[in-house]
Amino acid sequence: MLDRTNRGVALNWRKSSASGEGQDQDCVEVAAVDRSVLVRDSHDPSGGMIVLDSVEWRAFLRRIVDGVADRR
Numbered sequence: 001m002l003d004r005t006n007r008g009v010a011l012n013w014r015k016s017s018a019s020g021e022g023q024d025q026d027c028v029e030v031a032a033v034d035r036s037v038l039v040r041d042s043h044d045p046s047g048g049m050i051v052l053d054s055v056e057w058r059a060f061l062r063r064i065v066d067g068v069a070d071r072r
Helices: 054-065
Strands: 028-033 036-041 050-053
Touching: 036 054, 050 054
Parallel strands: none
Antiparallel strands: 028 036, 036 050
16 A cells, blocks of 8 residues: 555656657556555556555566566
């Protein structure tokens, strides 16, 4: 869970340089805060985010690397 005492802290949102700048790119942005990683849709940054702890983040990355998260 995101600690609400960090509200107002500027987040450094990042996305992969491989995503390019095109409008047709499906991409997420991530930001680290405390011990959590925040993930949001780069096309809708105000549309909400998911909060992952370090264990969930590593599992998420493993699924991507293994191709499990590939929706195509």
